Amino acid sequence: MTSDTAAPSNLEDPSNVRRWLQTNHPKQFALLDNFEIELRLGRFSSTRDASKPGAHQGSASSRYQYGRDRRLITTRTVELVRAIIGPTRWKTAAQLLTLLRGLGNELHAAGGYREPAIGNVLRRIMYAVRDEADHVVPSQSSGVDDMEKIDELTEHVSSKLRVSTGKELSLASMLWAHPQHVTKHSRQPSGDYNDRLRSDSMGSESGIDCWDANGSNIYPPHFYSRRDDLRQSVMEAIQEMMSELEDLHKNINEQATQHIHAGEIILTYALSKTVELFLKAAAAKKRKFQVIVCEGAPHFGGHQMAKSLAEAGIDTTVIHDAATFAIMARVNKVLLPAHAVLANGGLIAPSGSNMVALAAKQNSVPVVTVAGMFKLCPMYPHEGQNTLNDLISPSSILDYSLMGDPVLSEVELVNPVHDYIPPQLIDLHVTNIGGFQPSYIYRLLAEYYHSDDWEAFE
Amino acid sequence: MTTPHPAITDLTTHLLTPQTKRIPLPVAAIRVLLSTIRRSRAETMMGLQAELREASDVMVDFAKRGGPVETTNDDGIKVTRYLLANRSHTALTSGTHLFLKYVTRASLETPDFTLCKSQVLERGTRFAEFSLAARDRIASTASNFIREGSTILTHGRSSVVEALLLRAATVEKKRFKVIVLEGRPDAGGAKSAKTYDAAGIPTVLILDSAMGYIAERTRIDMVLVGAEGVAENGGVVNKVGTFALGIVAKELGVPFYVAAESYKFTRMFPLNNADLPEVKSEEEDGAGLRLIKFLDTLSWSGDGGGKSSEAQDGSSNNSGSGGGLEKYLVDLPKSISVENPPCDFTPAKYITLLFTDLGVLTPSAVSDELIRLYQ
Numbered sequence: 024m025t026s027d028t029a030a031p032s033n034l035e036d037p038s039n040v041r042r043w044l045q046t047n048h049p050k051q052f053a054l055l056d057n058f059e060i061e062l063r064l065g066r067f068s069s070t071r072d073a074s075k076p077g078a079h080q081g082s083a084s085s086r087y088q089y090g091r092d093r094r095l096i097t098t099r100t101v102e103l104v105r106a107i108i109g110p111t112r113w114k115t116a117a118q119l120l121t122l123l124r125g126l127g128n129e130l131h132a133a134g135g136y137r138e139p140a141i142g143n144v145l146r147r148i149m150y151a152v153r154d155e156a157d158h159v160v161p162s163q164s165s166g167v168d169d170m171e172k173i174d175e176l177t178e179h180v181s182s183k184l185r186v187s188t189g190k191e192l193s194l195a196s197m198l199w200a201h202p203q204h205v206t207k208h209s210r211q212p213s214g215d216y217n218d219r220l221r222s223d224s225m226g227s228e229s230g231i232d233c234w235d236a237n238g239s240n241i242y243p244p245h246f247y248s249r250r251d252d253l254r255q256s257v258m259e260a261i262q263e264m265m266s267e268l269e270d271l272h273k274n275i276n277e278q279a280t281q282h283i284h285a286g287e288i289i290l291t292y293a294l295s296k297t298v299e300l301f302l303k304a305a306a307a308k309k310r311k312f313q314v315i316v317c318e319g320a321p322h323f324g325g326h327q328m329a330k331s332l333a334e335a336g337i338d339t340t341v342i343h344d345a346a347t348f349a350i351m352a353r354v355n356k357v358l359l360p361a362h363a364v365l366a367n368g369g370l371i372a373p374s375g376s377n378m379v380a381l382a383a384k385q386n387s388v389p390v391v392t393v394a395g396m397f398k399l400c401p402m403y404p405h406e407g408q409n410t411l412n413d414l415i416s417p418s419s420i421l422d423y424s425l426m427g428d429p430v431l432s433e434v435e436l437v438n439p440v441h442d443y444i445p446p447q448l449i450d451l452h453v454t455n456i457g458g459f460q461p462s463y464i465y466r467l468l469a470e471y472y473h474s475d476d477w478e479a480f481e
Numbered sequence: 482m483t484t485p486h487p488a489i490t491d492l493t494t495h496l497l498t499p500q501t502k503r504i505p506l507p508v509a510a511i512r513v514l515l516s517t518i519r520r521s522r523a524e525t526m527m528g529l530q531a532e533l534r535e536a537s538d539v540m541v542d543f544a545k546r547g548g549p550v551e552t553t554n555d556d557g558i559k560v561t562r563y564l565l566a567n568r569s570h571t572a573l574t575s576g577t578h579l580f581l582k583y584v585t586r587a588s589l590e591t592p593d594f595t596l597c598k599s600q601v602l603e604r605g606t607r608f609a610e611f612s613l614a615a616r617d618r619i620a621s622t623a624s625n626f627i628r629e630g631s632t633i634l635t636h637g638r639s640s641v642v643e644a645l646l647l648r649a650a651t652v653e654k655k656r657f658k659v660i661v662l663e664g665r666p667d668a669g670g671a672k673s674a675k676t677y678d679a680a681g682i683p684t685v686l687i688l689d690s691a692m693g694y695i696a697e698r699t700r701i702d703m704v705l706v707g708a709e710g711v712a713e714n715g716g717v718v719n720k721v722g723t724f725a726l727g728i729v730a731k732e733l734g735v736p737f738y739v740a741a742e743s744y745k746f747t748r749m750f751p752l753n754n755a756d757l758p759e760v761k762s763e764e765e766d767g768a769g770l771r772l773i774k775f776l777d778t779l780s781w782s783g784d785g786g787g788k789s790s791e792a793q794d795g796s797s798n799n800s801g802s803g804g805g806l807e808k809y810l811v812d813l814p815k816s817i818s819v820e821n822p823p824c825d826f827t828p829a830k831y832i833t834l835l836f837t838d839l840g841v842l843t844p845s846a847v848s849d850e851l852i853r854l855y856q
Binding site for chain 1: 839849851
């Protein structure tokens with residue numbers, strides 16, 4: 024990537040985005056700055072929704088409060104993106120995608136990595152942009168060579184055969200020898216090894232290098248042409264996303280009675296807004312069931328959860344986490360909250376959940392997770408238990424006043440926030456668009472994100 | 482002897498030429514079919530397709546027989562070499578099926594025969610370019626899975642796995658350790674180990690039979706293998722020993738990854754090893770496929786000269802022409818039957834993820850891709 028220092032106003036490199044906004048759109052830049060500050064301070068749980076009924080008060084002091092309304096952060100992110108891309112002066116789909124990627128990197132650096140949902144909604148907006156840009160290929164491309172004609176013809180015929188041979192990679196598109204199969208992966212660090220491979224495989228091929236002609240073009244050529252209608256359609260897509268987020272809990276909770284049956288004993292872990300509302304929705308439909316809540320040490324979100332459930336008239340029991348295994352034999356179903364759902368169908372959930380899932384497996388108790396689709400992350404657990412995890416201050420484990428003790432001060436305290444739960448321990452993901460087995464998640468990913476946008480923000 | 486089918490001649494040329502020897506089998510098969518089209522005198526699409534099917538069947542049959550080729554050895558004696566003795570013909574089948582499907586589609590698209598034929602040829606040459614592009618794509622998407630400081634156990638000689646590991650080591654400068662199984666009988670693992678070592682990756686080479694020991698003792702972080710073919714249910718056909726390795730990995734709770742190009746996806750649905758298309762492993766003609774040699778390598782001290790342990794070696798009484806190795810061969814009576822399966826089938830439940838050029842897939846995604854193509 025060559026960053027053009029001479030002209031900070033161009034939108035060719037995601038790393039220019041901050042400067043671009045600063046020089047051209049100071050108002051939007053201020054919005055971004057404010058958002059980043061709030062994100063850094065972890066303030067979202069106590070700002071706007073403090074007035075909302077059901078918001079958890081008195082917990083704003085802890086940055087890692089489970090049950091913090093992630094949906095709010097997600098909504099605020101979408102609002103921010105809307106406010107930034109709405110009035111700013113980008114002209115092409117490629118510029119818009121660069122802007123979005125730059126925003127993603129910005130937010131990631133400002134602590135967004137703790138909230139994968141932020142990256143997820145950005146990727147979804149990017150997908151919408153690609154979709155809209157692909158929708159009507161501009162007609163001014165008069166000089167189509169024969170190869171392109173054949174490609175078009177192929178696409179035409181195969182759409183008749185109801186085979187998707189679009190820009191997505193598939194066996195079918197490979198069969199038609201679409202250029203994306205022959206050209207290189209667009210984003211790779213250049214190195215001797217790659218250069219050699221590149222020259223080997225490109226060989227004397229002609230007519231296929233339109234995609235990657237000069238290396239810097241990471242998007243298809245028609246993404247670089249000016250599209251005046253793009254703004255309108257992208258804003259519409261964002262609006263759709265907003266309404267989806269608004270109806271999120273409603274859509275999840277509609278399924279509550281399918282999963283929670285009369286007389287069942289449901290075990291849940293720590294505090295989660297989504298799980299809480301899910302259980303309450305079932306109770307509101309006159310289902311009589313019992314809930315066992317693990318207290319979720321060391322943050323003890325389970326206490327709040329139990330209080331809230333009891334207030335709604337649900338028969339609630341709190342157990343300490345270590346009693347999970349002992350109680351599992353009498354449990355009918357485990358309901359887990361999600362920090363993120365990963366590409367392999369695995370789950371990132373509050374630290375300690377993996378133990379609950381293992382205990383459930385041992386007793387053949389089904390494990391169901393409840394999560395909005397915005398938690399679906401296009402990433403694999405490359406790092407095992409460290410995936411998306413964070414080690415935080417041990418103040419919740421041990422009182423700082425005890426640290427004066429010369430022996431205790433030598434003790435190391437580890438306080439991870441999350442657990443990774445492998446897909447084989449999970450039976451069902453309940454989302455706002457329905458219930459899915461972990462093995463189906465890869466398909467949802469293809470529907471929500473473009474594979475070229477999977478790449479992590481940095 | 483009758484003259485071999487031209488497809489066989491093409492295929493053997495491919496397999497014997499040093500430059501093309503390591504081209505993946507499915508791609509080689511596609512190249513052969515392309516030249517079949519070039520040679521063809523068929524005047525209709527049906528005729529051409531029949532010729533292609535014939536060539537495909539002949540190649541598969543050839544592979545099932547282990548790929549016998551008559552050659553003369555150094556002493557000028559005619560011997561039979563088995564070029565595909567350690568390969569599965571599924572790799573070949575996936576390539577030819579894909580190509581036949583493509584020709585069928587092309588004929589629907591372009592009814593005019595000559596135009597269609599030239600188009601098939603033109604596009605077909607692109608097929609041949611896939612393998613490197615696919616490999617490269619796999620390497621760049623999957624090298625994320627290789628973590629700094631990890632230990633990776635691998636089996637067999639797969640160009641995809643090699644590309645992936647080399648990329649992680651040389652381009653991304655990750656430090657990790659590779660443990661390679663020897664890969665009897667063709668020492669594929671040992672050959673791979675040389676490649677890794679040359680790239681500066683710390684490499685350990687072990688006997689195939691040590692897989693359980695090494696996996697448990699060194700606390701490996703992942704198993705990474707290639708594949709000859711990927712079945713519709715997400716299971717893979719690969720060098721014999723992969724199945725055992727899968728069981729070991731599952732037992733130890735280690736992730737088991739398979740790297741394979743998507744053109745290796747095959748429409749077959751084996752449930753276990755008995756469902757694999759039969760491999761004629763034995764007794765075709767005594768020497769024939771009894772390729773595997775049982776050699777007391779411990780007594781053999783390398784330079785062919787007899788050493789002290791020779792005396793204990795009661796069984797090897799055929800100390801013949803002086804190559805040296807023969808006297809360490811365990812002389813087996815005819816009553817012992819030898820089985821030498823080149824490949825085995827690892828069911829999907831042992832596989833964590835597949836690294837393909839279509840992305841990182843769960844085993845269940847394979848059937849999805851195949852259905853989208855062959856619906």
